[in-house]
Amino acid sequence: MLRFGPDHGPTVIAALPLFEEANRTRAAVVDVLRRLAARGIGGALPDLPGIGESLVPTAQASLSDWRAAFAAAVGTLAGPVFAMTWRGGALIDGEAALAGRWRLAPLTGAAQYRELERIRQLGGGTDYAGNRLSPALLDELDAAEPLDAGALRVARLDGDPRDAAIRLPGRPLWRASEPGVDPALQEAVAEDLASWIAKCAG
Amino acid sequence: MKRGSMNDIEQAVRAVLRDALGLPEAQVAAFETDTPLFGALPELDSMAVAGVLTELEDRLGITIDDDEVDGDMLETFGALARFAADKVAA
Numbered sequence: 001m002l003r004f005g006p007d008h009g010p011t012v013i014a015a016l017p018l019f020e021e022a023n024r025t026r027a028a029v030v031d032v033l034r035r036l037a038a039r040g041i042g043g044a045l046p047d048l049p050g051i052g053e054s055l056v057p058t059a060q061a062s063l064s065d066w067r068a069a070f071a072a073a074v075g076t077l078a079g080p081v082f083a084m085t086w087r088g089g090a091l092i093d094g095e096a097a098l099a100g101r102w103r104l105a106p107l108t109g110a111a112q113y114r115e116l117e118r119i120r121q122l123g124g125g126t127d128y129a130g131n132r133l134s135p136a137l138l139d140e141l142d143a144a145e146p147l148d149a150g151a152l153r154v155a156r157l158d159g160d161p162r163d164a165a166i167r168l169p170g171r172p173l174w175r176a177s178e179p180g181v182d183p184a185l186q187e188a189v190a191e192d193l194a195s196w197i198a199k200c201a202g
Numbered sequence: 203m204k205r206g207s208m209n210d211i212e213q214a215v216r217a218v219l220r221d222a223l224g225l226p227e228a229q230v231a232a233f234e235t236d237t238p239l240f241g242a243l244p245e246l247d248s249m250a251v252a253g254v255l256t257e258l259e260d261r262l263g264i265t266i267d268d269d270e271v272d273g274d275m276l277e278t279f280g281a282l283a284r285f286a287a288d289k290v291a292a
Contacts, residue, residue: 122251123248123249123252160260162260171220172221172257175221175222176255177249180224189269
């Protein structure tokens, strides 16, 4: 698990978007955690089983394992702990003991599943942009919803018409074919998250 | 989403192509109705098509069925914008 900033006081634990989108946004999310650290807020980015540096094959990944691993990672952090999730990362914070959940462009599991199916069909193959995913994981995803409880704040990008507490200027980095960063977006995310955490604590 | 004007929809399609394909702002701003897309833009491979379609759905509040997706709707910028406008109006 990557750690940033102070190890006491409020901590933000991040969950990246799922699958290919994680590669495209990792640098941006790490930059947000650095910006939070500069504001005195600790940061953490756990590795989840079957993703990134994990030794577990992606084909054995499951949503319930991700939720349990995320909750376990939260349990190791000094509180209060807030989750910052982007996109499908919102689907994995449901079992964790959190002081609040801040989400950028969250989507339902059904929408995530639909996007994966589209990628598979257009790719003309049986895998999902190079990821082999188990039928059990796909079923779990299709039924999953972000937890709607506790302190919650949803941010979306300008141009996204769906409900949100705030709209932030920036590009949907998770769509780009190459990993990228958008410093203005990352600053806006860090600023909104830091002021929301201050409000939650106040 | 409220019904947008054709100009609004074209702007949304330009933004989607910029973001999903990583194209420079100046390039997408210069797209004309007959500017060829699929087969002409190396960035627009089948994986990128998935991103373009999904981002279009998100921004315009539309749903695109996969059996509506063919080479014709992606042939030119004008064809894609027209497809999107028809969906918004539907």
